[in-house]
Amino acid sequence: MKAATTLQEIQPANDKLNKKPASGGRFWKTFKNQKYLYMMSLPFIIWVFVFSYLPLWGWTMAFQQYKPAKGFFEQKWVGFEHFKTLFADDQFILALRNTLAMSGMGLVAGFVFPITFAILLNEVRLNFFKRFAQTISYLPHFVSWVVAAGIVTKMLSGENGLVNDLLMGVGFIDSPIQFMAQGHLFWGIVTFSDVWKETGWNAIIYLAAIAGIGPELYEAARVDGASRLRQVWHITIPGIRPTITVLLIMSIGNLLNIGFEKQFLLGNNLVTDYSQVLDLYSLKYGLGMARYSYGTAINIFNSVISVILLFTINGIFKRTTKESLL
Template sequence: MKAATIIPDSTPGNREKPQKTPQSRKRFWRTFKNQKYLYLMSLPFVIWVFVFSYLPLWGWTMAFQKYKPARSFFEQEWVGFEHFKTLFHDDQFLLSLRNTLAMSSMGLIAGFVFPILFAILLNEIRLSFFKRFAQTISYLPHFVSWVVAAGIVTKMLSTDNGLVNDVLMGLGFIHQPIQFMAQGHLFWGIVTLSDVWKETGWNAIIYLAAIAGIGPELYEAARVDGASRLRQIWHITLPGIRPTIIVLLIMSVGNLLNIGFEKQFLLGNNLVTDYSQVLDLYSLKYGLGMARYSFGTAINIFNSVISVALLFTINGIFKRTTKESLL
């Protein structure tokens, strides 16, 4: 808006629908010449994005071919939905889908509850130096790689001198150390809690900022009315950060299937494959690892399509119920 009002001579072509008259075309080229630097500064990167982000989408055609790397695109043999049929009948696929959905839903819930709780708790701390100290420490794990984080988690859960086993034995809950990393049914929980350990402090930043934006007069009024601290949290803080929660929720639901595979790759081992194999690892192992590129691509497509469909569905539901939208 501001640019249009300040420079009247350069009316942008996209504001009012450009008609294809010779005049408007002339005006376009004149502005084009005036803005040559802007074009020079953006078009090379647009080509860049095309190559590295859009060309892989072209690669989706592989899923409908019997792709052979040595052949050109026109020499490939087309097989229709054959790979998808194989995929949907594969037990490993169903297993991977189950694991992906389970770990992403657990991650989604934990990734909301813990940061919100932590932000609220931090906000209630009166000693400002301790508040700052706690916050600084809490971001720390976000910045270390998953390689390091997985190493630390494995160390803490190990049977020889792992902290968790030591504490549990010390408190008398168990008599034998538990082999955490070797138990399939514990894997989802371990991945989720590792994520909580690594990301809670970081994800709390947004909520803290949202809480800081709530007017102090609301709290004062509540105090005058005799509301306890818990009631103030329930009736002022939580409603105050509601819009933030909704926006972040929509974004994370869209990424439900794109949970990545780093954690599962690094924390998993052969003993827990039935619980650690997510869709991306499945495509890595049975697609890339076996040079079945077409089959692997079919897995990736399934993943992307479902993610986008979820995003639009959830956004639609929210739009209808809360009149707030992200897209």
């Protein structure tokens, strides 16, 4: 009887000790202990809210016949009329084709070249050459696209252009090729211009991921007689796979948001059918023609497709590789 009484007294005490605090209590306890970290992040939260979430109010323009001189409640509501006009426009379909083509080419090249460059650079044992190659590869990233487009245009020029001079010097061609005047070459020119400019910079994150791989794995592989190629294939690439997955998901989510600087600066009237992308289309037919509602509809289309792509590719990777971003 005494033992039973003792157990009855002990059990409530144990339940009280094992009882987890409420979620609200845990939050405020964490907030109190880490209040300075929360205060440091507050300006960035405000910045994101002001520049990323607050402008979503402007999406209402896509469903109005927006006139800047009128107030919000004085605007004429037209529903999905601008979206119907958008999908019926041949220029929009052309811009969408160009955007998807250049985005797809840039996605493939933007992963293959930086990853390959990072792996090759990691295999270099001469530290001086390694640092020199890194420095040289980073430099184009800090050059504005205005200057970079000028360099590319000059190199591909039909008059004393470096590429034409080299091709004629080795006998591949008899007369200069007008690279910048041929539309079917424009997508490749934009893609390789981007590769030249950003490969070194994009390789930094892969080099950091490779640096996080334990050296004991390579030592064990060498003891087992694995060649350097085998070490790369079985250790380096699997070691950076989570980094590749996260960046790939983010890149596919932004497939339509490729900007317009490269296309605007490298393009001309002769290659318009290949250089016009969605952002240029929005700029030309939206802001350029004072069709603000129409331009907003284009941007909403970009955002919605980006969100759908992000969640779709994240779900695919989550099921196949058990890795996800969200």
